[in-house]
Amino acid sequence: MPAGEFELIQRYLRGLGASRDDVLLGVGDDCALVAPPPGLELALAADTIVEGVHFPKGLRAADVGHRVLAVNLSDLAAMGADPAWALLTLTLPAPDEAWLEGFAAGFGALALRHGTALVGGDTTSGPLTATVAIAGFVAPATALRRSGARAGDTVWVSGLPGEAAAGLAVLQGRIGGPAGARERLVARFLRPEPRVGLGRALRGAATACIDVSDGLAADLGKLCAASGVGAALEGARLPVSADLADCAGDGPALRFLLAGGDDYELVFTLPPGTEPPDFAGAPLARIGVVVAAPGVTLDGAPLPRDVAHGFDHFA
Amino acid sequence: MPAGEFELIQRYLRGLGASRDDVLLGVGDDCALVAPPPGLELALAADTIVEGVHFPKGLRAADVGHRVLAVNLSDLAAMGADPAWALLTLTLPAPDEAWLEGFAAGFGALALRHGTALVGGDTTSGPLTATVAIAGFVAPATALRRSGARAGDTVWVSGLPGEAAAGLAVLQGRIGGPAGARERLVARFLRPEPRVGLGRALRGAATACIDVSDGLAADLGKLCAASGVGAALEGARLPVSADLADCAGDGPALRFLLAGGDDYELVFTLPPGTEPPDFAGAPLARIGVVVAAPGVTLDGAPLPRDVAHGFDHFA
Numbered sequence: 001m002p003a004g005e006f007e008l009i010q011r012y013l014r015g016l017g018a019s020r021d022d023v024l025l026g027v028g029d030d031c032a033l034v035a036p037p038p039g040l041e042l043a044l045a046a047d048t049i050v051e052g053v054h055f056p057k058g059l060r061a062a063d064v065g066h067r068v069l070a071v072n073l074s075d076l077a078a079m080g081a082d083p084a085w086a087l088l089t090l091t092l093p094a095p096d097e098a099w100l101e102g103f104a105a106g107f108g109a110l111a112l113r114h115g116t117a118l119v120g121g122d123t124t125s126g127p128l129t130a131t132v133a134i135a136g137f138v139a140p141a142t143a144l145r146r147s148g149a150r151a152g153d154t155v156w157v158s159g160l161p162g163e164a165a166a167g168l169a170v171l172q173g174r175i176g177g178p179a180g181a182r183e184r185l186v187a188r189f190l191r192p193e194p195r196v197g198l199g200r201a202l203r204g205a206a207t208a209c210i211d212v213s214d215g216l217a218a219d220l221g222k223l224c225a226a227s228g229v230g231a232a233l234e235g236a237r238l239p240v241s242a243d244l245a246d247c248a249g250d251g252p253a254l255r256f257l258l259a260g261g262d263d264y265e266l267v268f269t270l271p272p273g274t275e276p277p278d279f280a281g282a283p284l285a286r287i288g289v290v291v292a293a294p295g296v297t298l299d300g301a302p303l304p305r306d307v308a309h310g311f312d313h314f315a
Numbered sequence: 316m317p318a319g320e321f322e323l324i325q326r327y328l329r330g331l332g333a334s335r336d337d338v339l340l341g342v343g344d345d346c347a348l349v350a351p352p353p354g355l356e357l358a359l360a361a362d363t364i365v366e367g368v369h370f371p372k373g374l375r376a377a378d379v380g381h382r383v384l385a386v387n388l389s390d391l392a393a394m395g396a397d398p399a400w401a402l403l404t405l406t407l408p409a410p411d412e413a414w415l416e417g418f419a420a421g422f423g424a425l426a427l428r429h430g431t432a433l434v435g436g437d438t439t440s441g442p443l444t445a446t447v448a449i450a451g452f453v454a455p456a457t458a459l460r461r462s463g464a465r466a467g468d469t470v471w472v473s474g475l476p477g478e479a480a481a482g483l484a485v486l487q488g489r490i491g492g493p494a495g496a497r498e499r500l501v502a503r504f505l506r507p508e509p510r511v512g513l514g515r516a517l518r519g520a521a522t523a524c525i526d527v528s529d530g531l532a533a534d535l536g537k538l539c540a541a542s543g544v545g546a547a548l549e550g551a552r553l554p555v556s557a558d559l560a561d562c563a564g565d566g567p568a569l570r571f572l573l574a575g576g577d578d579y580e581l582v583f584t585l586p587p588g589t590e591p592p593d594f595a596g597a598p599l600a601r602i603g604v605v606v607a608a609p610g611v612t613l614d615g616a617p618l619p620r621d622v623a624h625g626f627d628h629f630a
Contacts, residue, residue: 030393030459031358036351046402046448050441078345087361089446119359126365131359133448146344152564245504
């Protein structure tokens with residue numbers, strides 16, 4: 001066997017994550033073989049992260065491993081699906097065992113926490129890029145789609161959106177602030193926590209759901225477009241992080257909150273008069289209401305174009 | 316909605332490939348939703364192709380689209396699985412509608428021919444890279460694994476391995492030859508034909524199977540290692556392509572045949588005394604026998620190290 005690709009894959013990726021009875025054949029053959037549970041639907045997603053685009057050059061390998069799985073688990077969370085199996089394709093400029101070991105540690109720890117088995121994938125040479133394809137389960141007709149919001153529903157968001165983008169700004173020296181606040185923001189950027197448990201709790205409760213990857217306003221805009229509605233946000237209800245305000249100032253903080261990406265919080269809508277399910281993992285804030293007219297407004301005014309659009313990789 | 320990423324995804328990738336009743340929700344939400352058929356196993360694979368590594372810069376978009384799906388369909392073929400659903404993640408230096416349109420055409424035509432629906436994915440900016448994750452079905456315990464070859468089995472290969480690598484050599488001006496032969500070799504490189512039908516026919520017949528992506532000798536070596544056996548190839552039985560010999564000469568032709576990658580033919584083993592199933596898509600050649608001693612030999616001699624190792628992305 002070649003001492004390169006094949007052995008590296010075997011050594012670091014085999015057996016990563018949870019051990020699952022429904023994995024019949026894992027990493028090492030042309031395909032993995034898995035046994036889907038009878039009577040459930042499969043939720044499938046794939047997301048890529050590219051060095052210099054989705055994360056800064058020089059990010060620690062463990063943080064890259066965490067991130068590529070987190071963004072995919074977040075897609076399952078947004079559908080209310082239970083994670084099961086992941087495929088990883090990794091493109092590296094050169095074989096680097098220390099880097100692979102760190103990547104595997106970050107990936108594996110998060111996979112284990114979410115019951116996800118790494119079942120296969122591919123390693124190639126090229127610019128640093130990681131892609132995960134993920135599969136999860138959801139009972140028939142219970143998945144949280146983007147398209148179910150109706151006028152009169154309330155709009156909610158988990159956690160403190162904007163902190164992750166502010167953490168990146170701290171890393172890049174674009175904002176300063178107290179050391180403790182800076183560290184917490186950076187941690188939020190480096191280790192986004194996919195809201196899998198919240199997504200699960202929202203099944204049967206939320207009318208629509210999306211995760212915040214490109215920015216709260218932009219992703220809420222996509223949910224609204226898919227539902228054929230709009231959303232009226234109330235500024236006084238937006239959950240402004242104290243750390244974010246301390247580091248960015250009050251005005252910029254609002255901009256981070258609305259337009260910052262990479263939070264992987266969930267934005268969801270609930271039928272009028274209903275309360276969200278209990279969720280211990282993060283605060284849930286009611287930030288507005290679904291309206292018939294398309295578009296997202298803040299205190300009655302349209303959002304600036306750049307805030308509304310969030311992070312567009314091709315903009 | 317942003318005019319960039321989101322709309323591009325919608326416009327070119329939605330609805331690509333086959334229309335399938337088991338796709339409940341396709342491109343456009345956080346996840347796709349699919350209904351796996353009861354009682355079947357799922358075969359899952361993912362492969363990445365990188366410009367300048369897996370294909371030369373400047374390859375036509377339609378050929379890139381064909382290739383990234385073909386290499387993944389080939390993984391399903393090697394397991395004997397029936398293709399069903401694909402996820403595509405595409406990294407592009409810049410939004411380019413003409414390029415996306417060409418890519419979609421190449422991808423879509425092959426997907427349609429193999430009953431595969433594109434159900435989701437991701438588009439990001441960065442160096443040109445395409446990844447597909449694919450899922451197919453196989454009846455319980457009928458998948459073709461790499462690990463079932465036993466001493467005494469016969470070793471077979473489909474098609475004319477080496478032609479694809481020679482086609483790349485023609486494209487790169489490394490070999491010449493008659494115009495017709497050159498064109499046919501180039502076509503073999505640009506449009507590899509995944510042996511999905513052959514894989515299906517081999518279920519219940521072959522003891523082990525692998526597809527030729529890195530080179531006949533290297534991939535047969537992986538099959539042997541997984542099975543705990545070796546293989547003795549007979550030079551007189553190797554299917555040397557006339558076009559390949561015309562362009563490369565007889566000696567180099569053997570090297571292309573054994574060490575050239577990108578053919579996506581199947582190498583498989585059959586129990587002693589059995590014949591392969593009928594397959595109209597390509598000739599099948601019996602090229603040797605499985606032996607107890609590890610390693611791959613040619614007419615009794617070990618293969619040169621570089622031939623045995625084939626194409627290693629990190630070598």
